[in-house]
């Protein structure tokens with residue numbers, strides 16, 4: 001029986017994937033084999049030694065202590081692209097809210113409830129609507145910083161709306177580059193992008209190099225009257241610098257999914273409560289993908305869409321499967337194979353893959369009678385975790 005501990009509201013479509021004959025899934029599971037969560041912050045919690053994997057039903061893993069997990073051989077998964085469409089649609093809403101008098105117009109209409117005569121109401125609205133005129137997105141230039149799953153969808157959407165699109169992504173993967181429209185112009189650097197865009201949308205992960213990447217210095221390069229859209233993370237912008245840029249007119253509007261106290265009461269900030277991925281479709285996609293990845297990992301040791309370990313997959317054969325993780329240094333695999341040889345364990349098939357400082361191994365062996373083998377592997381220097389799958 002595998003135990004999955006959940007945090008946050010996980011879509012039932014995902015939870016239903018775990019057969020209850022084999023899985024206990026609950027928010028208060030003790031000694032869980034795996035954790036399934038969304039934005040719940042794990043940094044201040046002690047990770048149970050029983051935890052083999054953590055699946056983030058979503059994209060950003062800044063709420064998971066990935067480096068600590070790596071040291072303990074805990075595999076961290078996310079669900080790339082599964083909520084990208086939901087975010088893309090809200091980016092469009094954000095751009096429209098910033099360029100048309102939608103919010104102010106709606107608020108204004110709600111103040112007119114005292115006018116009970118329909119023709120008087122219509123006359124008043126027609127006389128006042130000029131206050132809520134805006135401008136169109138067509139023909140404007142959108143800069144996109146981060147051209148991964150979300151950024152590339154935003155680019156396609158903007159091009160379809162008749163916008164010009166400029167992109168910046170120094171870490172673009174080959175797969176993401178293939179997805180990207182050839183109509184997206186490449187900016188040499190972020191400053192060049194900021195200088196020529198009417199709208200700039202951020203779609204980078206919250207990692208050290210992106211911390212406050214939109215700061216006073218970056219904003220000093222921005223085209224006057226730019227709209228900044230942040231559905232990525234709060235840490236990517238310096239809120240004080242954004243408030244200052246709004247004060248002096250460098251920025252016309254800041255649209256974000258991450259409200260900050262410094263923005264309270266500002267009419268030029270459109271702040272939403274982190275709802276970029278809050279659609280039934282995105283929640284289902286993320287939860288189902290995370291559940292499937294966890295099950296394949298727990299039952300077979302296969303890894304797909306981990307953020308710290310390589311993708312690894314090996315077809316099952318009769319026998320037993322040994323899984324171990326190690327620091328990526330010489331001799332570890334050799335030492336493990338020596339232990340197997342010393343215990344007269346016959347290897348059927350194996351795979352060994354590394355990613356940066358970490359390595360992941362699956363070794364299929366004929367059924368063993370010796371219970372000491374796993375302990376012996378565990379005691380090898382640089383091995384960080386080991387388990388046996390029957």
Ligand SMILES: NC(=O)C1=CN([C@@H]2O[C@H](COP(=O)(O)OP(=O)(O)OC[C@H]3O[C@@H](n4cnc5c(N)ncnc54)[C@H](O)[C@@H]3O)[C@@H](O)[C@H]2O)C=CC1
Pocket residue numbers: 058059060061080081083084087145146147148149150151168169170171172173176203204205206209210231232233257274275276277278
């Ligand atoms: N508001 C919400 O509810 C949601 C927010 N997000 C946020 O959006 C982020 C991006 O999500 P995805 O597009 O799915 O991730 P992704 O991994 O597909 O794309 C991220 C892109 O950012 C690029 N990048 C990394 N460092 C960069 C830098 N310094 N400058 C420019 N580009 C850089 C990467 O090369 C990659 O192409 C997530 O990490 C998360 O923080 C994601 C989903 C929902």
Ligand SMILES: O=C(O)C(=O)COP(=O)(O)O
Pocket residue numbers: 038039057058059060061083274276277278
């Ligand atoms: O996927 C992401 O990175 C998100 O920010 C979505 O967060 P949520 O799962 O809606 O709490």
